[in-house]
Amino acid sequence: MTQPDKATDLLTRLGQLGAPELRRLLVEHLTKRKLGLTWEHDAIEHDEALNADIVLPSLVPELSHTPVGTTGKFVHRNLVIEGDNFDALRMLKATHAGRIRVIYIDPPYNTGNKDWVYNDHYVGKTDRWRHSQWLEFLYRRLMLARDLLAPDGAILVSINDENRSRLELLMDEVFPGRRLGSLVWRTKDTGNDLSQRFSHVHEHVLVYANAGFKFNGRPTDRRKFRNADERGMWSAQPLTKSHTYKERGNTYYPIQNPETGYWYPCDPDSVWRFASEREIRKRLDNDENAIAAALDGLRSDTIEQLIAKRLIHFPQCSPEDVMQFNTHDELLAAIREGRGPILPKKKTPLLREDLPDLDFWIGKPIAPGRPSRKEHWAARPEEERLAPLSSWIAGINEDVEDDDDFVEAVITLRSTRGGVATEEVKSALGGKAFPYPKPLSLLKSLLEQATQKEDTVLDFFAGSGTTGHALLQLNAEDGGQRRFILCSSTEANDKEPARNICRDVCSARMRKVISGYNGNPGFTVEQGGEFAYLRLNKMAGMDLPFEATVDNATALLSLRLAHAVWDIQEGLVQHIARAESYDILLCSEVNAQAVEELAAWPAAHGVQRLAVYCDRPVALQEALEARGVDANCHGLTEALLSGQAGARA
Numbered sequence: 001m002t003q004p005d006k007a008t009d010l011l012t013r014l015g016q017l018g019a020p021e022l023r024r025l026l027v028e029h030l031t032k033r034k035l036g037l038t039w040e041h042d043a044i045e046h047d048e049a050l051n052a053d054i055v056l057p058s059l060v061p062e063l064s065h066t067p068v069g070t071t072g073k074f075v076h077r078n079l080v081i082e083g084d085n086f087d088a089l090r091m092l093k094a095t096h097a098g099r100i101r102v103i104y105i106d107p108p109y110n111t112g113n114k115d116w117v118y119n120d121h122y123v124g125k126t127d128r129w130r131h132s133q134w135l136e137f138l139y140r141r142l143m144l145a146r147d148l149l150a151p152d153g154a155i156l157v158s159i160n161d162e163n164r165s166r167l168e169l170l171m172d173e174v175f176p177g178r179r180l181g182s183l184v185w186r187t188k189d190t191g192n193d194l195s196q197r198f199s200h201v202h203e204h205v206l207v208y209a210n211a212g213f214k215f216n217g218r219p220t221d222r223r224k225f226r227n228a229d230e231r232g233m234w235s236a237q238p239l240t241k242s243h244t245y246k247e248r249g250n251t252y253y254p255i256q257n258p259e260t261g262y263w264y265p266c267d268p269d270s271v272w273r274f275a276s277e278r279e280i281r282k283r284l285d286n287d288e289n290a291i292a293a294a295l296d297g298l299r300s301d302t303i304e305q306l307i308a309k310r311l312i313h314f315p316q317c318s319p320e321d322v323m324q325f326n327t328h329d330e331l332l333a334a335i336r337e338g339r340g341p342i343l344p345k346k347k348t349p350l351l352r353e354d355l356p357d358l359d360f361w362i363g364k365p366i367a368p369g370r371p372s373r374k375e376h377w378a379a380r381p382e383e384e385r386l387a388p389l390s391s392w393i394a395g396i397n398e399d400v401e402d403d404d405d406f407v408e409a410v411i412t413l414r415s416t417r418g419g420v421a422t423e424e425v426k427s428a429l430g431g432k433a434f435p436y437p438k439p440l441s442l443l444k445s446l447l448e449q450a451t452q453k454e455d456t457v458l459d460f461f462a463g464s465g466t467t468g469h470a471l472l473q474l475n476a477e478d479g480g481q482r483r484f485i486l487c488s489s490t491e492a493n494d495k496e497p498a499r500n501i502c503r504d505v506c507s508a509r510m511r512k513v514i515s516g517y518n519g520n521p522g523f524t525v526e527q528g529g530e531f532a533y534l535r536l537n538k539m540a541g542m543d544l545p546f547e548a549t550v551d552n553a554t555a556l557l558s559l560r561l562a563h564a565v566w567d568i569q570e571g572l573v574q575h576i577a578r579a580e581s582y583d584i585l586l587c588s589e590v591n592a593q594a595v596e597e598l599a600a601w602p603a604a605h606g607v608q609r610l611a612v613y614c615d616r617p618v619a620l621q622e623a624l625e626a627r628g629v630d631a632n633c634h635g636l637t638e639a640l641l642s643g644q645a646g647a648r649a
Contacts, residue, residue, distance in 0.1 A: 037169035040132035053538045054644050055091040056552040057081070057559065061567055063503060063533035065511050067525050076532030077564045078468070080510060081487045082502040083536030085460040088487040089144035091536065092458070094643025095559040096485075100148040101455035103155040104446065104467055106438055110134040110163050134163075135170055141460065142174040148458065152212030154180070154450055156205050158438065164204045175208040182206050185393040185442060187418040203418075205393070205446065215449045217386030218411045225377045229310075236313055236372040240270040245355070247271075253279045254360065255303060255371055257314040262322060262367035264314075265341055265350040273373075277302045306373065315369035323366040331362060341366050387411050389449055396441065413449065415442035425464045427518055428509045434464040434501075443470035453480035456563075462486035465506040468531075469513050475527040482528065486510070507533055532565045545615065545637050550574070550588040556640060557586055557613060573597050582609035586636070590616040590623075599627040613639050 014022070060082075066074050081088045092100075110131065145155060155175070159167045164182075172179060183205040225233040245252035245268040252271045255264045266272055275298055277291075284290045295302070306312050323341060325331035332353065334340045341350045351361060390410040394400045400412045421437040443466050451457060451474075459467035468484040475482055488502035514529040516522030523529035534555065539547045554574050558565050561584055562577040569575070572594040574586040583605060587594050598620075601610060610631040614620050617633035624631045 037135070037166065037173055039135040041136065054541050054544055054641060055083075055087045056537045056539070056548060056640065057091060057534040057555040057565070058537050058549070058551050059555050059565055059567065060533045060535050063507055065507075065514055065529075065531050065533075067530055073566050073569065074530075075562075075564045075566050076530055077483050078528055078531035079485045079534060079565070080462075080465075080468075080502065080507045080531050081485065081534045081536065082490065082500070082507075083487070084489055085487045086141055086144070087536050087538060089141055089148070089460060090644060091556070091559075092485070093144055093147055095556065096456070096458075096563065097147050097643070098150055099456060099563065100458045100485075101150050101153050101452065102447065102450045103145055103149065103153070103458045103460070104157075104443065104450075105145075105155070105459060105461045106158040106463065107138060107461050108134070109160045131166065135166065138167070139170060139174065142170070145458075145460065146174055149210055150212075151210055152214075154207060154209035154213045156207050156446055156450065159204050159206060161200050161202065161204065164206070168206055171206055171208050178208045178210060180207040180209045180213070181391060183391050183393050183413070183446075185415060186395060186398075189395070189417060215389045216452075217388055217449075219382070220385035220387065222377065225375075227313075227374075229374070231376050232378050234374040234376045237375045239272055239274070239312075239371055239373050240267055241273045243271050244269050245271055250279060250283065251275060254364075255307075255312075257367070257371070258307065260314070260367070261365060262314070262317070263361075263364045264367060264369075264371050265361070267343060267348075267350055268352065268355055269348075272303065274300060274303045274306060277304050311374045313372045313374050314367075315371070317367050317369055321368050323368075324363065325361065325366075326363055328359060328362060331358065341368065344369060389413070393442065393445070411449070413442075413445040415439050415445055421466070424466075425505075425509065428469075428512050429505065432505065434505055437464045438466050440466060440470050440473065443467050444473055447471055447474050447482075448478075451480075451482055453478065453482065456483045456485065458485045458487075460485075460487040462488040462506050463501070465509045465513075468506075468510050472513060472523045472528050476523060481526065484528065484531075486531075503533075507531070534565070541641060544640055548637075548640060550586070553588075553613070553636060553640060554586055557584075560643070571597065573601070576613075578607070579611075581607060582611055583607045584611045585613070587612050587614035587620065590614050590620045595620070595623045595627070598624060598631070599629050602629065 017025070063080075064076060066076075081091075142155075149155065157167065157171070168179075168182075184202050185205060186202045188201050222233075225235045227234050227236065241248075241251075243251075245266070248271045251274070252266050252268065253276050254266060255272070256262070257264070277295065280294050280302075281291055284294065301309070301311075303312070323334075323339075325334055331340075331351070335349065335351055335353055338349070342348060343350065351358065388410055390412045392400070393413045393415050396414050396416050398414070416439045418436075418439065420441075421439040422433060424440055425434045425437050426432065447457065447467075447470055453475075457467065457471055462468070465486055465488075468486050471482050471484045474480060486506055488506040490500040490502060492499045510531060513520075514523050514531075537552060551568050554568050554576070555565050557576050561579075572588050572591070574588070576584040576586055578584070583601065585598070585601070587598065598610065598612065602608060608630060610624070610629065612620060612624075612631055612633045613636045614633060615636050617635045621631065621633040624633070
């Protein structure tokens with residue numbers, strides 16, 4: 001159906017409605033509108049994958065990667081899935097619901113440059129329903145992905161600046177109340193648009209997370225605690241915050257060292273972090289009730305309390321360095337000539353002619369240097385001393401002004417620019433290019449902050465497999481055992497019917513990376529150096545008993561019950577998983593030979609009970625009970641349908 005035909009069809013349907021129906025639709029439209037994102041839904045042709053069929057995986061051993069020298073049953077815990085990612089997500093919802101800790105995706109950016117396919121045709125700039133199709137395409141997939149996330153899981157989505165606002169509103173729709181923020185990544189160093197002197201050189205990574213998620217942060221460097229007093233090692237922390245005296249006039253005040261009598265002016269552009277009881281009393285005109293209420297409302301000690309507790313450090317200074325101005329004119333002359341007190345590092349003046357209460361400083365001894373707060377190492381548990389993640393992703397060699405004065409300064413992720421990623425793919429695949437991949441350093445930085453060592457990471461727009469490559473590198477560095485699930489389509493089309501991105505790019509790269517290439521070392525099984533290649537098969541539910549193979553059933557049940565997959569073994573009985581004192585088995589055909597094998601299974605494998613999936617559960621249950629075997633038999637068809645019923649969203 002062409003796009004104009006859709007509009008014509010919509011008008012035809014409306015023309016067939018009577019006045020009452022039209023009034024009802026109009027009332028619904030006017031009263032049910034909400035704040036947020038809306039897009040054409042009924043007027044566009046929905047994703048062809050949105051149907052009532054069943055998705056079953058099939059292991060492709062020749063495309064899987066099993067370490068050389070492996071004998072016997074090898075268990076694959078990493079997955080590369082070939083097929084429409086909508087189908088892959090439907091299957092994973094039946095096998096991995098609530099088990100994925102981190103999802104990273106780099107979806108099509110909807111640039112209009114025919115960079116993505118919807119219902120077997122490329123979507124270009126002239127497509128009337130371009131944005132609606134893109135939103136519907138992502139909405140269906142994100143709805144499924146949401147159910148895969150663990151209670152402490154998060155999804156990170158790359159997007160360009162042009163479509164960030166649309167995608168963010170869509171994410172708000174799918175993940176209400178779970179927006180954590182966004183990271184900004186500078187993709188290149190040079191501009192490419194001189195027509196308006198404005199060049200897009202950055203992209204975004206949107207972060208939405210369940211309540212239990214938090215980034216890893218970074219432990220505090222204990223070497224910064226270089227000073228010592230009677231309470232142990234301490235580090236000098238700045239007393240200021242980034243507000244001007246006009247914004248936070250209540251924390252713009254002078255500080256005096258009670259031991260020396262020297263005074264320290266406040267920076268008018270970066271006032272003190274702590275309130276002053278003296279200032280509170282002055283502002284409240286010594287109203288004791290109001291003062292008590294104000295002090296009770298403070299979340300931290302006053303500067304007077306900190307000084308009394310000896311938690312303020314005053315730098316040593318020589319008497320000859322102390323300034324004193326005995327008249328107003330003398331003070332003004334010093335300010336105008338640049339001889340007044342200044343910030344030690346920035347060399348900016350602390351006293352200016354336009355500041356209030358300037359006469360306060362007449363006759364006061366003014367010391368150079370800046371007071372600071374003592375942060376003792378023992379003041380907090382070490383596990384609480386974690387620096388937070390910055391929202392800026394800097395270049396590898398970019399000079400970033402992190403505030404290193406703070407012991408818990410923010411962490412700035414670093415990544416190479418976007419063009420480097422193309423060469424990374426070419427290097428792994430021997431010259432074969434892939435459009436717009438993400439750099440390894442970007443994915444590794446994100447996973448390092450977002451994952452724990454035993455997490456499962458999903459990328460259902462896997463493309464060239466960068467997510468898997470980055471995960472292996474991270475495992476090798478920190479000893480982790482993270483698992484990856486990479487979903488990639490073939491991207492076959494009329495012009496290239498044999499095209500298969502999943503097989504020829506994604507899995508080929510992962511295989512090369514695991515084995516080692518161009519001087520880069522490979523990865524061991526413990527580091528994740530293996531994967532099962534799964535191809536998706538779809539069939540109608542009513543055809544399941546006739547068309548589903550033993551391979552389909554074994555792969556799906558092992559994914560659901562063991563979250564792993566392996567080659568099918570010889571015989572009528574397949575071992576799926578072990579749970580406490582019983583084995584879970586698949587019986588491909590219920591006959592006398594299978595009954596004998598199952599009857600002997602408990603003694604042969606040291607288990608007390610069996611759970612068996614088969615096509616004749618009642619008959620098998622009776623046969624095993626007659627032989628004294630403690631078993632629960634389940635219908636295979638029902639098990640394969642489980643989790644995919646009602647797939648139509």
